[in-house]
Amino acid sequence: MLATQKQYVQWFENETLRHARWLSESNHLPPARIVLVDDKTTADEAYRLACEGTSLLWHGDFHNARQLLQALKRRIERTNERSEQRKIKKAANKTVAESSETPKDIPNLFHQQRQIQAQRSRILSRLLLELDTDYVSHLRRAPDVSTACTAAFGQLDKAADESCVLSFRDLQGALGAAQWREKGVSIESLGVSIYPHYGVFAPTRHEYVQLLLDAPLPTVNNVAYDIGTGTGLLAIILAQRGVKQVIATDLNPRALDCASENFTRLELANVKLQQADLYPTDAPLANLIVCNPPWLPAKPSSPLEYAVYDANSTMLRGFLQGAKQHLAEQGEIWLILSDLAEHLQLRTREELLDWFANAGLAVKYRLDTKPKHGRSQDETDPLFAARSAEVTSLWCLQRA
Ligand SMILES: C[S@@+](CC[C@H](N)C(=O)[O-])C[C@H]1O[C@@H](n2cnc3c(N)ncnc32)[C@H](O)[C@@H]1O
Structure with missing residues (x-):
């Protein structure tokens, strides 16, 4: 079910200005900066760009994008482990187990953990793909995602020949939901x-x-x-x-x-x-x-x-x-x-x-x-x- 207020995203491709409907179930705003990436882009480069706030429109093989997403997740986890996450865990377990010490920290820990998750979601949601007005992906080796997307997001405006751009994460959410709905x-x-x-x-x-x-x-x-x-x-x-x-x-x-x-x-x-x-x-x-x-x-x-x-x-x-x-x-x-x-x-x-x-x-x-x-x-x-x-x-x- 798509929001009534449509949002659009634009980017340059072969020196032509392209635009498409922006879909974000996480209510993320349309990205201001988009670069095209493909199989030659390294995970480190993609991670750096995504952390800087640049969105990455995937043009490579569909399955390689899934692997890139996994690689981004591993990098986020490593970064978190090195910093906040370890501190939070230590403090959280101490706080409840030895509740006389610092019980007032618990709500902060909860909110910090949500912030970490929100930041993770923002970074991962920067890997994007384009689907045509029937929710067909023209990427190499792309599966049929149109039934899952129509069930999750509703029909696109076919009369306007409107394509859409969304994050791989939202697409994965729609594919996962379609499986639950079936089985x-x-x-x-x-x-x-x-x-x-x-x-x-x-x-x-x-x-x-x-x-x-x-x-x-x-x-x-x-x-x-x-x-x-x-x-x-x-x-x-x-x-x-x-x-x-x-x-x-x-x-x-x-x-x-x-x-x-x-x-x-x-x-x-x-x-x-x-x-x-x-x-x-x-x-x-x-x-x-x-x-x-x-x-x-x-x-x-x-x-x-x-x-x-x-x-x-x-x-x-x-x-x-x-x-x-x-x-x-x-x-x-x-x-x-x-x-x-x-x-x-x-x-x-x-x-x-x-x-x-x-x-x-x-x-x-x-x-x-x-x-x-x-x-x-x-x-x-x-x-x-x-x-x-x-x-x-x-x-x-x-x-x-
Ligand atoms: C935790 S889910 C429970 C769903 C279901 N009853 C169950 O036990 O599996 C809470 C549900 O409340 C609905 N909800 C939240 N605020 C509501 C409101 N003000 N009026 C009616 N439903 C609401 C949500 O959309 C969601 O479906």
Whole structure:
């Protein structure tokens, strides 16, 4: 889905000024300086140019560009290892393990790590390629990428014979998403596969599904809402557990398309979708409201991060504040929330409990699970100590 406000990029090729539509899912601005590079360009030269802020439009063999990207990644890692990364890791592990020392550094470490990742993303995103108006690459040995790009970015303006320039990284993201969309994510505990779309939160870490299967349903379960449905996973669980009518919302149109496709595949006729900021409009009161909001209170750096980062906990607090108004008298709220933000000292448990109380909600019970995903077990991660302590909970809330 392309932004309505088009952006263009221009460069010289054989002394001719060329221009093309600029696509950047990471919201990077169109590059001001572009040079043409090919198989003769060395990785060191490409790295130097990219670090200086020059973008590199690839004209060589498609597969060699992938190798160049790998070579750039290795150079960034080496540089990071030599400098910040090592310092951060040392300080982070010390901070949590010996928490009496400098606990106040943890949020800084988290923000520094995000900055390092953003800088890495900027450098790697400087390797570009051009695709024609059908998303065909005319590079040597280029695979067919048009189906994946159309699914991820939408159609280009064929009438305007518009070609586009994008980063190899964004192209790889689109190709990876196309694979997930085709093969699906198997949710063993539910016995179904979910098919995520590009730009939609993929439930690859889905320990919390078991929490939703274990929690006892409220005795009356005619109507449930799934707020921020993403692929539709939680709505599917509720429908499979026998809730008569499920209304799922999301702000992201890609999520709505994706959830709709998943509901159709599973022939779930009793799930309705609405594009909404939090709660559905014109809907009956809910006996159950579920929500798995973005779990880290920090600013998303691109639309692809909206499912993970929630600046100032705006969605979480809005969800809690609005809940009572949409809840039937004996209704329940099931809030799925990781406590990683607490371990990173971006939010305290007291704050969370205050938000419940201020919204007129009381905790009925809580179910916990430990995430098993790779990052929580990666000891080389600078924030390993915080990540390995993470617990994801289902908070069952009711009217106070
Ligand atoms: C962590 S993902 C959870 C997706 C899905 N419920 C799941 O558990 O797999 C959070 C979802 O909330 C959506 N979202 C964020 N802010 C929202 C808002 N104000 N209103 C509705 N949906 C929102 C995001 O687009 C994303 O799909």
